[in-house]
Amino acid sequence: MVTSVKSLGVALLGCGTVGGEVARILTQDAEELTSRCGARxxxxxxxxxxxxxxxxxxVDRSLITDDLAGLVERADVVxxxxxxxxxxGSLIESALRAGKTVISANKALIAERLAELSTAAAESRVQFSYEAAVAGAIPILRPIRDSLAGDRITSVMGIVNGTTNYILDAMDSTGASFEDALAKAQELGYAEADPTADVEGHDAAAKAAILASLSLHTAFPLSEVYTEGITRVTAEDIASARAAGYVIKFLAIVERVEKDGEDFAAVRVHPTLLPDTHPLASVRGAYNAVYVEAENAGSLMFMGQGAGGAPTASAVMGDVISSVRRVVAGGPGRTETPTCVVTSLPHSLAETRYSIAVTVEDRPGVLEQIARVFSTHSQSIESMSQSLVTDGEGSGAAVLRIITHTGAEGDLRATVEDIHSLPAVIRKPTFMRVGGN
Amino acid sequence: MVTSVKSLGVALLGCGTVGGEVARILTQDAEELTSRCGARxxxxxxxxxxxxxxxxxxVDRSLITDDLAGLVERADVVxxxxxxxxxxGSLIESALRAGKTVISANKALIAERLAELSTAAAESRVQFSYEAAVAGAIPILRPIRDSLAGDRITSVMGIVNGTTNYILDAMDSTGASFEDALAKAQELGYAEADPTADVEGHDAAAKAAILASLSLHTAFPLSEVYTEGITRVTAEDIASARAAGYVIKFLAIVERVEKDGEDFAAVRVHPTLLPDTHPLASVRGAYNAVYVEAENAGSLMFMGQGAGGAPTASAVMGDVISSVRRVVAGGPGRTETPTCVVTSLPHSLAETRYSIAVTVEDRPGVLEQIARVFSTHSQSIESMSQSLVTDGEGSGAAVLRIITHTGAEGDLRATVEDIHSLPAVIRKPTFMRVGGN
Structure with a gap:
């Protein structure tokens, strides 16, 4: 008996760093992949x-084409x-509607249109996979979607952007300014010539929206992700955080928040002080890591390479082989569509701890005035430290660094405004959020 | 239009710590689970x-039965x-043959019969899942099987037994002996009254066999796992490892080894010195963690709770919901069967680094004699340190601690034998393997 192995036509749309690696793997490992998925x-x-x-x-030159729609039409797997x-977006949608298996690593698109594309896939009974869209090689979406499908995820915190982790790590280990660390990252190819998407947090925000949608079984809109980049983080912020036992990490955060018996989602991206004993605190350089908390599983952490050609191609190929196995086995592909409506919590109600820096005149009574403002706003102070200003801002000035207990962002902002209006306060206080405990 | 939700009968076999939690989740979260998987x-x-x-x-008393076969017969999901x-084993096999979806957390059984049960599942076109069998709540089998399906895993190192990690960690942090740390672990419920399966490594060996089978797409026999427990690890071993910048962890190790163009598997379980900077080195207490290296993905780490009722139940329920979604979607379940034959590498050919402790008479020329034995066996020494014996073994004795470069286990054992026969050597040298770089 001759066993004939089915052959499936694969269309590759895009051939940059990741696409080139996918083409390499498809070619070099062809025989092994065939035996693993049961189709050529x-x-x-x-x-x-x-x-x-x-x-x-x-990449065989004869395969290159700019007729993308025509290529999709001829393919079984896109x-x-x-x-x-x-x-x-249009290419993926038409592929799904035509019953083709689709794999994508396009975080911007998936953050915008996940529910819609998943529904299109479900209607055509084909598989739509996008593991590589978040945290590169790290298997994180499949564990959230499948392994934790019988649990209730309460929070996700992720270092999901390697460029910003590299910059913050470099600032921490060398004392460099943001600008110098960015320039170094650009020189080494860790940051792009236009670093906006990374340093302003747009990239991380897209990943946060995807993580929120899958973790909470909902369609979380990208526009609801509170986003604050790392451009205002100073070497001084990092040094004083370290002195207090914290490191500053740029995190994508998803929290399930219960208010009045209803579940809300607080989804945000911002620089965060983490205790230096937290598992995410030791994630260095361009690595990514995601820390998940679930009611029954407890704490889980996933770490690995978040970008780069081969690592991202590994995640893409995992999706390819998994979905082709399904095609070979027969029966419909499986794609989750949202099962819940989870409303976004207004950012002013999001609760966390804060680290606030206040530059004040160094004279008696000031501390008491500041403490009074905190108590007026029911904000509870956990610790306070004071250092004299040495940056030429004038003698007689001091910087107070205050860490609060958990409170709502709206109250914290009101507190900061009121402190700013005190006569002894020299310039607008800055604050950063504290996470991880 | 009335949408009728399909109802599936679930049989729970076994109702200990994990079973009780599974029953709780099925009851408490019934509504949410129904919406997530599309069936009651x-x-x-x-x-x-x-x-x-x-x-x-x-657990409703009326549901309790000791007619296991009868219960399986009535169920859709076991x-x-x-x-x-x-x-x-017989219950699972008959359930699979009868076309039922099966979820198991039974590492001993799966280590023995994975290929056979997977084949039974594939023949009946039903799903057989067992994520909870390795590393409790940590999603590790699904990432290996699916997310890394398009990559080539080169090694897996796991802390997969919480009891032994707790004991070694306690020995490390308190200086306690193995016996005292074990007694403490038993007192706290981290170790069983009969700790043999944990401390002799049988539990970890079963998990190593499962990890090897899935990572290498083969059927790796449990009997081929080289197994050495932690009962001979001394407080002194741990202290001197720490002084040299290492911690001792009990690891399950899977390595793909190429010899003469053919792939072999080196699978073993033993106490291992890891550099204290290795990601696995900081995994404390009863936590589990698995470190995977793959050709394209690079290094990945997964960490979480490896045991306990709720965490293990989380993994079980992830399998339940995932496979029920497949039942609801229609089409065959998916279960991997081995696609490669990967031969076990004879343990004498497995290569790693070693830490060797030799008690010698403290007199000139001894070091030279020992160094000569190493070079005779082509074993290369990386570092050596000497300390005087203070344990009443007599003055004039010293302990040499030698760390080697990579070499084969057979050569190392021959080296140790020859060193033992030197007149200046007071007792049989002990050795431990070094990993993680």
Whole structure:
């Protein structure tokens, strides 16, 4: 008896760093992949905008095309690595509607249109997978969606952007300013020439929206993610955090918050002080890590490479093999669609601890005035330390660094405003959120 | 239009700590689970040996039965938490052959019969899942099987037994002996009255066999796992490891080893010196963690609670919901069967670094004799330190602690034998393996 192995046509849309690696793996490991998924994966085309560019040794020139729609039409499996909302979105949607298996690593698109594309996949009974969209090689979406499907996730905290983790880590270990650390990151290729998406938090916000949607079984809108980048973090912030036993990490945070018997989602992206004993505190350089808390599982942590060609391609290929196994086995693909409506908690009601820096005239009575403002707003102070100003701002000034107990962001902001209006306060207080306990 | 939700009968076999938690979740979270998986899960029976025992508030007494085979026959979904090879094995096999979805947390059984039970599941086109069998709440088997399905795993190192990690950690932090740390662990409920399965490594060996089978897409026999427990680890071993910058962890190790163009598997369980900077080195107490290296993904780490009722129940319920979603969607369940034959590497050929302790007479020339034995066996020394013996073994004696570069276990053992036969060597040298770099 001759066993014939089914052959499936694979379309690769986009051929940058990750696409090149996917093409390499499809070629180099073809035999092994065939035995693992039970079908031969035949790369039938590589869709790019610029057909003249060199795509490296693993992409046969004859496969290159700029007719993306035509390529999708001929394929059984579509791997979308172009990025951006369009034409990626239309191509994926038409592929799903035509019953093709789709794999994407496009966080911006998925953050915007996850529910809609999942519904399209479910209607066509095909699989739509996107593990590589969050935290590169780290298996995080599948564990959240499947392994924790019978549990209730209460919070997710992730270092999901390697560029900003590299910058903060460099500032921490060398004492460099944000600008110098960014320049170094650009020099080493860890940051792009235009670093806005990373340092302003847009990249992390997209990942936070995806994590929120899957963790809370809902469709969490990207526009509801409170986003604050790392551009205002100073070397001084990092040094004083360290002195107090904290490190500053740029986190994507998803919290399930119960108010009056109803579940809300508090989803935000901002620099966060973490106790230096927290598992996320020791995640260095360009690594990513995600810390998940669930009612029954307790705390889980996942760590690995969050970017780069081969690591991201590993996650893409995991999705490819998993969904092709399903195609081979027969029966519909499986894609989750939202089962809950979870409303976003207004950011002013989100509760956390805070670290506040107040520059004041160094004279008696000031501390008491400041403490009174905190108590007026029912904000409870956990610790306070004072240091004299040495940066030429004038003698007779001191910086108070206050860490609070948990309170609502709205109350904290009101407290900061009122402190700012005290005559002894020299400039507007700055604050940062404290997490991890 | 009335939407009718399908109802599936769930049989729970075994109702200890984990079973009780599974029953609680099925009851308390019924509504949420129904919306997530699209079917109502109805607990139709709890099979136990002792029907008179109290099973807590979440198990309706009328559901208790000792007719396990009859219960399996009536069920759509079978959750096996009895442990042991029989009758669990026969019950699972008959359930799979009858087309029922099966979830198990039974590491001993799965280590023995994974390939066979997976084949039975594949033949009946039903799903057989066992995430909870390794590392409790940590999603590790699904990431290995699915997320890394398009990559090539080169090694897995896991702290997969909480009892032994607790004991070694206690020895490390308090300086206690193995016996005292074990007694403390028993007092706190971290170790059983008969701790053999944990401290002799049988539990970890079963998990190593499962990790090897899934990582290497093969059927790795439990009998081929080299197993050495922690009973001979001394407080002195731990102190001198720490002085050299290492911690001793009890690891399950899977390595893909290429010899003459063919892949072999080196699978072993033993106390291991890890550099104190290794991610696994800081895993404390009863926590579990698994460190995976793959060709494209690079290094990944997974950490969480490896035992306990609720955490293990979380993993079981993740399998339940995932497989029920498949039942609801229709089409065959998916269970991997081995696709490769990977031969076990004879343990004498397994290569690692070693830490060797030699008690010698403290006189000139001894060091040279010992160094000569190492070079005779082509074993390369990385570092050596000497300390005088203070334990009443007599003055004039010293302990040499030698760390080697990578070499084969057979050569190391021959080296140790030859050193033992030197007249200046007072007792048989002991050695421990060094990992993590």
């Amino acid at each position: 994966l035949e790369l039938i085309g590589v869709g790019v905008r610029d057909t003249a560019a060199d795509r490296g040794p693993h 791997i979308e690595l172009m990025g951006g909302l369009e034409p990626a | 899960l109805e607990l139709i029976g709890v099979g136990v040996r002792d029907t008179a025992a109290d099973r807590g508030p979440h 959750i096996e938490l009895m442990g042991g090879l029989e009758p669990a």
